[in-house]
Amino acid sequence: MSQEVSGNAAGQRVLSDSPPFIFTRILEPSSPNPEKLATTEVPxxxxxxxxxxxxxxxxxxxAQVFPVLGTMQSNEAYANTAPLNTQGIYLRLPRGTVLHHDDQLTTEKETAVLQIVAKPEAVMTAIAxxxxxxxxxxxxxxxxxVSLEVTLNYLRxxxxxxxxxxxxxxxxTVTDDILAFQPEAGAYGGHPPLETHHHHSH
Incomplete structure (x- = not known):
């Protein structure tokens, strides 16, 4: 079934009823065709x-659904745009992948873009x-x-x-906060190298 984008009475473009999108890889700066999504209207x-x-x-x-703004915009453009609704999505990334704030993911056929945002949560912040x-x-x-966010000024x-x-x-001094938490992934954690993004035939 195709995943179509349709308009509503207010002229906004919203996702029609569709099965969940499946996001399979992180968009890397050195992707084979990095300009494709920048020139294509995608959800x-x-x-x-x-x-x-x-x-x-x-x-x-x-995930929150945002209107298509013509072409792929900067994250700041979407920060000032109200979401239309929610959409079920699946992550199907290489096992062991740790996502980071501002990561952008796409589907197998690059039919949508998913931006990851670090959600504010309960944390403790230590300063010395x-x-x-x-x-x-x-x-x-x-x-x-301990999962730890390390900076020159604080530990979280x-x-x-x-x-x-x-x-x-x-x-x-230790304070209780509600903030985005971005701990170190560890020496062996984080994004798999690009060569691990390969496709399997079934």
């Missing part, structure tokens, strides 16, 4: 995911009075295999009162 979706949800490379979600204390804190959290992790108490004893 545009946004999917807000927590850090844990961004590790689910094969999963069903409901000097860089060395922050490095020491990162070391101790790493020893506990999922809420854990035991870890909060440990860091406060080390002299750090």
């Amino acid at each position: 545009r979706f946004t999917l807000a995911l927590t850090a844990h949800e961004r590790t689910k490379s094969r999963h069903y979600f409901e 009075s000097n860089p060395l204390d922050l490095v020491k804190a990162a070391y101790h959290l790493g020893n506990r295999h 992790f999922s809420p854990d009162p035991v870890l909060k108490q440990m860091l406060e004893r080390m002299g750090l």
